[in-house]
Amino acid sequence: MxxxxxxxxxxxxxxxxxxxxxxxxxxxxxxxxxxxxxLHVLAGLTLEVAAGETVALVGPSGxxxxxxxxxxxxxxRPSSGTVAATPAALVPQRDALLPWADALDNAALPLRLQHVxxxxxxxxxxxxxAELGLSGFERARPAQLSGGMRQRVAFARAxxxxxxxxxxxxxxxxLDAITRAEIHRWxxxxxxxxxxxxxxxxxxxxxxxxxxxxxxxxxxxxARIVAELAVAGARPRDPADPALIALRRQALEALRxx
Amino acid sequence: xxxxxxxxxxxxxxELYVQLGSVDELLLPxxxxxxxxxxxxxxxxWSNFTVTATEVGLGILLALAxxxxxxxGLHLSKTAHRAIYPLLVASVALPxxxxxxxxxxxxxxxxxxxxxxxxxxxxxxxVVVTLGALxxxxxxxxxxxxxxxxxxxxxxRFAELPAAVPAAVSGAKIAVAVAVMGAVFAEYxxxxxxxxxxxxxxIPQLETARAWAAVVVLATFAISLVALLAIVERRLRATHSPxxxxxx
Ligand SMILES: Nc1ncnc2c1ncn2[C@@H]1O[C@H](COP(=O)(O)OP(=O)(O)OP(=O)(O)O)[C@@H](O)[C@H]1O
Ligand SMILES: [Mg+2]
Numbered sequence: 215m216x217x218x219x220x221x222x223x224x225x226x227x228x229x230x231x232x233x234x235x236x237x238x239x240x241x242x243x244x245x246x247x248x249x250x251x252x253l254h255v256l257a258g259l260t261l262e263v264a265a266g267e268t269v270a271l272v273g274p275s276g277x278x279x280x281x282x283x284x285x286x287x288x289x290x291r292p293s294s295g296t297v298a299a300t301p302a303a304l305v306p307q308r309d310a311l312l313p314w315a316d317a318l319d320n321a322a323l324p325l326r327l328q329h330v331x332x333x334x335x336x337x338x339x340x341x342x343x344a345e346l347g348l349s350g351f352e353r354a355r356p357a358q359l360s361g362g363m364r365q366r367v368a369f370a371r372a373x374x375x376x377x378x379x380x381x382x383x384x385x386x387x388x389l390d391a392i393t394r395a396e397i398h399r400w401x402x403x404x405x406x407x408x409x410x411x412x413x414x415x416x417x418x419x420x421x422x423x424x425x426x427x428x429x430x431x432x433x434x435x436x437a438r439i440v441a442e443l444a445v446a447g448a449r450p451r452d453p454a455d456p457a458l459i460a461l462r463r464q465a466l467e468a469l470r471x472x
Numbered sequence: 473x474x475x476x477x478x479x480x481x482x483x484x485x486x487e488l489y490v491q492l493g494s495v496d497e498l499l500l501p502x503x504x505x506x507x508x509x510x511x512x513x514x515x516x517x518w519s520n521f522t523v524t525a526t527e528v529g530l531g532i533l534l535a536l537a538x539x540x541x542x543x544x545g546l547h548l549s550k551t552a553h554r555a556i557y558p559l560l561v562a563s564v565a566l567p568x569x570x571x572x573x574x575x576x577x578x579x580x581x582x583x584x585x586x587x588x589x590x591x592x593x594x595x596x597x598x599v600v601v602t603l604g605a606l607x608x609x610x611x612x613x614x615x616x617x618x619x620x621x622x623x624x625x626x627x628x629r630f631a632e633l634p635a636a637v638p639a640a641v642s643g644a645k646i647a648v649a650v651a652v653m654g655a656v657f658a659e660y661x662x663x664x665x666x667x668x669x670x671x672x673x674x675i676p677q678l679e680t681a682r683a684w685a686a687v688v689v690l691a692t693f694a695i696s697l698v699a700l701l702a703i704v705e706r707r708l709r710a711t712h713s714p715x716x717x718x719x720x
Contacts, residue, residue, distance in 0.1 A: 287619050304619045310612040314634055323630065324620050375620055 240265040240379050240411035241286050241302070246295035248281055255281050256292070257436035265300075265378070266409040268449075270422030272465065273432030279415040280307055282437070283381045286413055300411070302379035307415075309368040311356040317343060317363075318352040321370040342370045345400060347393065361388030366397070373404075379411040387417065395450075398424055402449035419465050423458045424450050431465055433472040441468035501681040506688060509681035516670070516682075517689050523666040525693060527583065527655045531590020532644050532697075535651075538591065539598035540640045544628065546599070547606040564596050568654055572661035586658040586666075593654040598643035605639030606632050638708040645701040652694045 241263040248256040255278040263269045271279050284290040287302045303324075311320045321343055322335035330338070343352055346366045356364050369385050386394050402425065405412070416422050422429045423445055431441040443461050445451070451458055483503045489495065490502035497505065510517065546553040572589055579585035609632045617627045659668030667686045674683035 284615075289615050289619055301621070302619070304616060306612050306616055308612055310610060310616045312613065312631065312634070323617075326630065327617075327620055327622050327626055371616075 237265060239263055239298075240267070240300045241413060242296070242298040243282070243286060244296040244298075246282070246285060246292045246297070248278065248285065248290070248292045248295075254436040256285075257438050258295075259437060259439060261430065261439065263411055263413060265411055267428065268405070268412040268414060268426045270414045270416055270426035270429045271432060272416060272419055272422050272429060272469070273437060274434045274469070275417070277432050277435050278437040279432065280383050283383050283413060283415055287381050300379045301377055302381045302413070303372040303375040303377040305365075305368050305372045305380070305382045305385045307383040309356070309364040311364060311367060311371075313356055316353045316355055317348060317359065317367045320356065320367050321374060323371055324375040339370065339374060342373060343367070346370055347396065362386075362390065362393060365389065369397075377410075379413070381413045383415045384417060385414070386421065394421070398450045401425065405449070419462055420453050420458075422465075423461055424453055429461070429465060431468040440472045441465065498678050498680050501684055505681040506684045509679075509685040510688060513682050513685055517667075517685060520665055520667050520670045520686065521689050521693065524652075524655050524659070524668065524690070527586040527658070527666065528590055528648075528651050528693075528697070530583070530587045531655065532594050532647065532651055534587060534591040535594035535598055535647065536640055536644055539595050539643065540602055540636070542595075543599045543602035543606060543636065543640070544633075546603060547632070548624070548628075560596055560599060563592070566592070568593060568657045569660070572654075572657045576658065576662040581662050581664060585661075586655055586663070589658040590651045590654045594644065594647035594651040597646040597650075598640055601643030601646065602636050602640040605636045609635060638705050641701055641705040641708060645698055645705065648694055648697050648701065652690060652697075656690070 239262045241261070243259060243261045246256050246259045246261075247254075259282065261269070261282075271282065273279055281290065283304065285292050285297060286299055287304045288297070288299065289304070291297075312323070315323075318336045318339055319332070322330075322332075322339035325335035325338060326332065340352060343349065343366075346369065348363060348366055348370075351359060351363060354363075356367070359367065365385055365388050369382070372380055372382070386397055389397065398421070412425075414422065414426060419429075423443075426445055429443045429445060430439045431443070432438070433440045441464070443465060445461060446457070447455070487502050487504060490497065490500060490505075501509075542556070546556060568589065572585075575585045575589055579588060613631050614627055617631055622630070655666070656668035656671070659666040660672055663669045667690050670686045671683045674680065674686070
């Protein structure tokens with residue numbers, strides 16, 4: 215089913231099967247290469263994310279992080295390599311909301327796709343928007359929301375898919391520091407109650423260290439993983455923690471070195 | 473404002489030109505004569521207007537229904553797009569005055585052939601504008617929908633159609649001018665009533681002012697129809713576009 219040798223053909227397996235009762239990784243990317251024509255974007259990248267684990271991807275702009283997430287979500291087939299991943303919910307870098315629908319309808323979209331009636335879908339989405347600090351804006355259209363608010367609506371939409379794997383592409387980049395810290399706290403709490411697997415792309419090393427169990431540092435294009443840092447401690451972590459500051463220095467050095 | 477002045481000046485010059493006897497009243501009636509005809513012949517004008525308005529209205533509705541369906545079909549199937557779109561573009565070159573009599577022979581003298589001819593000419597702008605709206609749907613939005621396992625129908629229903637329906641009405645707005653023209657030519661080709669029929673009848677009877685009055689009614693109708701469709705389009709977009717509602 216999955217070839218162990220390097221094949222020129224990409225193999226995609228949507229649902230990984232646990233073998234011998236062992237817990238299969240929620241996301242398994244093996245030796246992923248990807249080219250857009252002559253542009254070599256991913257140069258043989260291997261990444262394994264265990265169920266319930268949060269892995270952050272940091273790397274220079276344009277190195278292929280969004281491409282990697284799309285491959286993990288099954289939205290792109292890699293030029294070569296193996297993908298075995300549980301179906302994931304994506305928060306795209308641009309929020310990609312329906313411009314004519316209000317915040318509640320946008321967040322409730324995955325429920326509508328599961329044939330829940332509109333009224334019921336809105337009713338179910340409402341508490342989540344409130345928890346994300348959007349009460350009072352349920353009926354606002356995306357154009358009336360700030361960038362940070364739109365990101366939170368897109369995040370709510372991803373959560374409401376009910377998928378166990380979340381692929382987040384710079385989901386909190388437009389938030390102010392205080393709201394971002396609040397969302398970090400909320401997300402850490404939500405993941406503690408209901409564990410999910412998270413692949414988090416971020417430009418913010420601090421955000422990666424506060425939320426992730428593991429931080430992968432990517433090189434410039436064509437991207438490889440140049441460093442992997444394991445982060446210990448309960449989430450959300452205090453960014454002022456000396457251990458985190460040391461890891462941060464390590465990550466920055468890895469980024470600078472490549 | 474300025475354009476109203478220009479129109480009034482042109483009408484004044486026209487009136488003066490006819491009053492000074494430079495041209496036979498039967499060839500070119502004065503604006504005042506046309507106004508008189510509008511008042512005197514209002515019953516006749518009205519009954520013919522309802523005939524033409526029905527032809528144009530039904531024709532545009534038919535074109536909207538078929539055009540929206542065809543646009544969705546062409547959007548969903550690349551093969552259909554490749555096969556049919558060039559035919560659509562070619563259909564613009566169809567000379568209506570030439571094919572109108574043939575359709576009348578085929579369908580008969582009553583409402584049917586007129587509606588078909590109006591729909592035929594109104595069809596193209598509707599399909600083109602709708603197709604444009606369908607294919608300019610945000611690709612990232614479509615990818616998100618696909619990642620949520622939305623079926624092709626759901627992508628259409630939630631992301632593409634909400635923009636395409638107002639676009640179809642916008643296409644119909646563009647089509648009004650040719651639709652009215654199509655109705656008149658269809659009536660020329662063979663009919664018992666309608667403003668086009670009335671124009672054709674009035675000329676040999678030397679009722680030139682009456683023919684001009686019919687033209688005025690026709691033009692007013694076309695302009696009103698464009699305005700009406702603009703309102704419908706705005707309404708549709710209001711429920712499908714980022715305008716304030718419910719917030720503060
Ligand atoms: N569909 C595409 N066709 C051609 N080139 C593409 C396509 N998508 C991405 N690229 C190119 O691939 C490279 C990687 O893009 P990607 O969006 O994955 O980078 P990124 O790491 O997410 O960047 P950023 O941090 O700015 O979001 C870029 O140079 C981009 O121009
Ligand atoms: Mg990106």
